[in-house]
Amino acid sequence: MSKLKIAVIGAGSISDFHLQAYDSNPEVEIYAICDLNEARAQEAAKKYNATHVFTDYKELLALPEIHSVSICTWNDTHAEISIAALDAGKNVLCEKPLCQTVEDALEVEKAVHRSGKLLQVGFVRRYSDNAQILKKFIDEGELGEIYYAKASCLRRLGNPGGWFADVDRSGGGPLIDIGVHIIDISWYLMGKPKVKTVSANVSNRLGNRANIRNLSFYQAADYDANKNTVEDMANALIRFENGASLLVDVSFTLHAKQDETSVRLYGDKGGAELEPEISLIGEKFDTILNMTPQVDFKSLDFAGSFRNEVNHFIDSTQGRKETLSPVEDGVEIMKILCAIYESAREGREISL
Numbered sequence: 544m545s546k547l548k549i550a551v552i553g554a555g556s557i558s559d560f561h562l563q564a565y566d567s568n569p570e571v572e573i574y575a576i577c578d579l580n581e582a583r584a585q586e587a588a589k590k591y592n593a594t595h596v597f598t599d600y601k602e603l604l605a606l607p608e609i610h611s612v613s614i615c616t617w618n619d620t621h622a623e624i625s626i627a628a629l630d631a632g633k634n635v636l637c638e639k640p641l642c643q644t645v646e647d648a649l650e651v652e653k654a655v656h657r658s659g660k661l662l663q664v665g666f667v668r669r670y671s672d673n674a675q676i677l678k679k680f681i682d683e684g685e686l687g688e689i690y691y692a693k694a695s696c697l698r699r700l701g702n703p704g705g706w707f708a709d710v711d712r713s714g715g716g717p718l719i720d721i722g723v724h725i726i727d728i729s730w731y732l733m734g735k736p737k738v739k740t741v742s743a744n745v746s747n748r749l750g751n752r753a754n755i756r757n758l759s760f761y762q763a764a765d766y767d768a769n770k771n772t773v774e775d776m777a778n779a780l781i782r783f784e785n786g787a788s789l790l791v792d793v794s795f796t797l798h799a800k801q802d803e804t805s806v807r808l809y810g811d812k813g814g815a816e817l818e819p820e821i822s823l824i825g826e827k828f829d830t831i832l833n834m835t836p837q838v839d840f841k842s843l844d845f846a847g848s849f850r851n852e853v854n855h856f857i858d859s860t861q862g863r864k865e866t867l868s869p870v871e872d873g874v875e876i877m878k879i880l881c882a883i884y885e886s887a888r889e890g891r892e893i894s895l
């Protein structure tokens with residue numbers, strides 16, 4: 544049986560996790576790589592034995608034999624490339640965030656319906672084993688009704704620079720880059736309740752703190768500290784129509800003692816933490832129990848989650864599974880992110 548030919552557009556940092564995952568899937572062949580930076584595309588093609596290299600994604604999409612593509616480019620290109628790929632008859636795994644605006648998200652959704660092809664949004668945390676373990680407990684009613692969730696992703700020093708720090712190409716700072724993950728996973732585990740209002744604050748007080756020495760941090764493939772037009776901190780209170788609420792804060796830079804990632808859910812029968820470590824909190828015989836699932840990775844298994852995400856994507860293109868992160872969810876998350884920026888800009892609560 545011939546293998547499904549896949550292509551990866553954007554050959555920077557995250558693409559390697561997509562490529563590793565495709566490489567370990569026996570059903571697919573890594574066929575083509577595209578990047579504006581040809582040397583970068585060539586290097587990835589050599590590493591994964593891809594026979595076709597492009598700098599213009601349109602030429603890649605013109606190849607009828609390509610079955611599916613991963614989009615791993617800057618955020619400002621996600622909508623345009625997704626729509627072009629869907630219209631060219633390809634299935635799409637698009638990195639988060641789906642795009643930069645609700646209008647663009649709706650255009651992508653239209654293209655999905657028009658083409659009849661699959662678009663899976665790269666909400667990779669949904670595909671982690673630990674998220675699926677918690678989902679099982681939640682679906683079986685162990686937490687009861689979840690009425691509160693609290694999520695943080697605070698970096699004291701972690702503005703990646705380059706395009707991440709250029710609002711035109713990224714669409715925003717820590718909120719759209721890392722906040723998207725914790726908002727999405729909280730919302731998903733809460734059962735995707737309908738959003739009612741959003742009240743938020745965004746600050747740009749510290750800049751990128753490129754002056755800091757003796758402490759290393761993640762930097763984009765094309766690191767450049769000179770331009771920084773994104774926020775350095777954001778927080779938000781999201782109210783849902785079912786009465787539940789989600790409290791979030793995120794930062795690229797903050798005078799915090801240490802970095803912190805946490806995702807906590809509180810129900811009327813029990814609680815759960817996905818991060819920093821998977822755990823469940825319950826009550827039995829008038830005694831509070833903290834329960835620790837015995838698993839290989841207590842925190843996020845990054846590479847394993849990408850493997851699960853890519854395998855689920857391929858299975859979904861073959862009709863064996865349904866994607867866990869359809870375009871509709873990408874649209875809802877864009878509504879939340881955009882409402883957070885709007886609320887902060889206008890200094891008032893936004894109703895959705």
Ligand SMILES: NC(=O)c1ccc[n+]([C@@H]2O[C@H](COP(=O)([O-])OP(=O)(O)OC[C@H]3O[C@@H](n4cnc5c(N)ncnc54)[C@H](O)[C@@H]3O)[C@@H](O)[C@H]2O)c1
Pocket residue numbers: 552553554555556557558577578579580583598600614615616617618620638639640665667705706720763764765
């Ligand atoms: N799921 C996750 O946990 C996760 C983690 C990091 C990044 N991401 C997402 O992945 C995407 C890429 O991030 P990254 O860290 O790899 O950035 P990066 O800067 O390392 O790589 C991006 C690459 O895209 C290329 N590119 C940009 N526009 C292009 C175009 N029109 N055609 C072809 N190539 C183009 C750039 O030349 C660059 O090589 C972003 O959307 C980011 O939000 C997701």
